[in-house]
Amino acid sequence: MFKAKIVIIEDEFFAATHLKKLVSQHNFWVVGIYHSGEDFLKETDWEFDAAIVDIFLSSKVTGLDLGPKLTEHQKPFVFITANKDKETLKAAARLAPAAYISKPFHEVDVTAALEIIAHKLPETLKIRTANGVEYINPNDIVYVKSDGVYIEIHTPQHHFIQRKLLKEIENELPSLFLRVHRSYLVNSQYVLQFSANHLSLKGHKIPISRSYKDNIERFLNSQ
Known part of the structure; x- marks a missing residue:
């Protein structure tokens, strides 16, 4: 529970x-x-x-x-x-x-x-780990990376690997998450800097894809 x-x-x-x-x-x-x-x-x-x-x-x-x-x-x-x-x-x-x-x-x-x-509170994500089921507040997720049929969910202190497609978890996350690349979803509240090629999050650099330019512009216009 x-x-x-x-x-x-x-x-x-x-x-x-x-x-x-x-x-x-x-x-x-x-x-x-x-x-x-x-x-x-x-x-x-x-x-x-x-x-x-x-x-x-x-x-x-x-x-x-x-x-x-x-x-x-x-x-x-x-x-x-x-x-x-x-x-x-x-x-x-x-x-x-x-x-x-x-x-x-x-x-x-x-x-x-x-x-x-x-x-x-936002609806939590149910995560399966080696120690059993954990629940994550989506606001604590820094970014999600796709690797084939698996995803890596990164928080400031941990990361979790799940068998799930990126588009599936994208539908479960709130609107503050941005698709910036075919393999990456980022939490906009953690974005520190940006350039033409990447976003800087806490301790991470995330590549930017041209095909998701509209998502990034939406984020910039909201600042």
Whole structure:
């Protein structure tokens, strides 16, 4: 059964532990707890589905600082707050969190926030590995490469080989993926640079084919 992967960014140890217990009672898997914004940015591999973030972290990097970075990586997030200050709430609202959870935590509020997150997550991909079935958030895929009747699915930390045609997985992926070559699909959110012959993604260079020029122009025009 698929469990969405959640990170908790909360500087109060007991609050984070309590929240983890509440989250784990539902169909979610807490894959990381960070007690400062700095630790999160330093240590995360971004291979999670959503985040629960305290607005007022006791560090230079606050929840308000993390919100735009989470949005940049296509990660929905929930803000934790014990503060009712109108200006703070206005600043938080501008970052479009999926929901809010007030302190002290109540299970009904946590449950409601998780339900909202669940509806914002893209449909996951089912991957068969030597260790069994895994589920991947499409947003975590950097690119997909075709090799005959097999494909290689690359994330920032892993790659998976599946017996499947590229056109088959193309139909399963969201619109942020671009066909740039007969053998490559790329996740547009990871594109760093481009030239006439290739795209640069995180640590990878992907060739560009003339026949898919329209797809690339669509991406460039959206920037």
